[in-house]
Amino acid sequence: MHSESIEYEVNGESFTGYLAFDDTTSGKRPGILVIHEWWGHNEFVREEADKLAAAGYTAFALDMFGTGKQADNPNDAGALMNAALEAPGAIEQRFRKAMEILQQHDTVDPQRIAAQGYCFGGAVALNMARLGLPLQGVVSFHGALESDIKVEPGSVKAQLQVYTGGADDMIPPKQVAAFVEEMQNAGVKFELTSYPGVKHGFTNPAATARGEKFGIPLAYSDEARRDAWNGAMAFYHKLFD
Structure with missing residues (x-):
């Protein structure tokens, strides 16, 4: 397995992503962009990229906040996230740059690109689909489902997979219902899975300790x-094969 950190620039600012792929196989393969939680680009998102590489994809865990910008508490995480969200056009610009890097890699078929994100990253992935970026698929793990982006019928090119917790206080039932209505009205092909009794951040093994430490x-x-994860792998297999 090959992995490497890649430093790149967006509007003169430094970002550092993580690329992983199986170098024992040849030929071009689908590429998957992996978008981190509000904690920033950390070991968790790199481990997820490694898992995708082991499954036969080239994965690029991008950086939405900037080189070295990580948080270990909710206040700092919120500040990093809000700084990215409030900079006009920054989210889309940073995502597009990462997608370009992935598409241009020797191992990647540039026409077969998907994105998956976690929490903040899940919301980003869904919004990139709402904007009509040329993604074949998007997977959101416990990402926010509401958005200010107005979706027109036919504008979303990607197929969507959404996984959310049935007891997620940050993504309440009304938000889930509104998302379903939004996507149905826009004619989007999507699947949504809700896990009864499951709370926010359920894919990250550090979530419980963080919740207890910070009272969230x-x-x-x-x-x-x-x-x-198994659902996402089945989705990619159907989407790309």
Whole structure:
């Protein structure tokens, strides 16, 4: 397995992503962009990229906040996230640059690109689909489902997979219902899975400890994580093969 850190620039600012692929196989393969939580580009998102590489994809865990910008508490995480969200056009620009890097890699078929994100990253991935970027698929793990982007029928090119917790206080039932209505009205092909009793951040093994430490409603669920991962792998297999 090959992996490397890649430093790149967007509007003069430094970002550092992580690329992983199986170098024991030849030929071009689908590429998957991996978008981190509000904690920033850290070991968790790199491990997820490694898992995708082991499954036969070239994965690029991009950086949305800037080189070295990580948080270990909710206040700093919120500040990093809001700084990215409030900079006009920054999210799309940073995503497009990462997508360009992935598409240009020797191992990647540039026509077969997907994106998957976690929490903040899940919301980013869904919004890139809403903007009509040329993605074949998008997977959101416990990402926010509401958006200010107005989706017109036919504008979303990607097929969507959404995994959310049924007891996620940050993504309440009304938000889930509004998302379903939005996507149905826009004629989007999507699937949404809700796990009963499961809270926010369920794919990250660090979620429970963080929730307890900071008094926020996060919790890891091994069962939900495994099911969501297997569902995503089945989705990619159907999408790309």
